[in-house]
Amino acid sequence: MKNRVQKISPNLWFDHQAEEATQHYVWEMLAEGGDERAQVCGWLKDKFGVSWQIVPANLSEMITDPDPANNRTSHEGFTPDEIKN
Structure with missing residues (x-):
């Protein structure tokens, strides 16, 4: 069997109007049965092996917050539970 190379990685960008519950629901449905x-870090792989990026609208706020307790740098992971509107 040939190695498959993923040619696309869809991403979902949630705006400030999207409820946190909607973001969690989408994450859980895509992640179900996946790897x-x-x-990690807003990425997941579904049961078909497709990688998805889930981007919260407040991502820039999360990584630029001057308070070190709230600041998330790009090399740190975050889970859907940490994504807040």
Whole structure:
């Protein structure tokens, strides 16, 4: 069997209007049956092996907050539970 190379990686950008529950629902539905090890930093891999990027509208606020307790740098992971509107 030939190695498959993923040619696309869809992303979902949630605006400030999207409810947190909607973001969690989409994450859970896409992640169900997927590779749990690939569920980091807003990325997940679904049961078909497609990688998805889930981007919260407040991402820039999360990574630029001057308070070190709230600041998330790009090399740190975050889970859907940490994404807040």
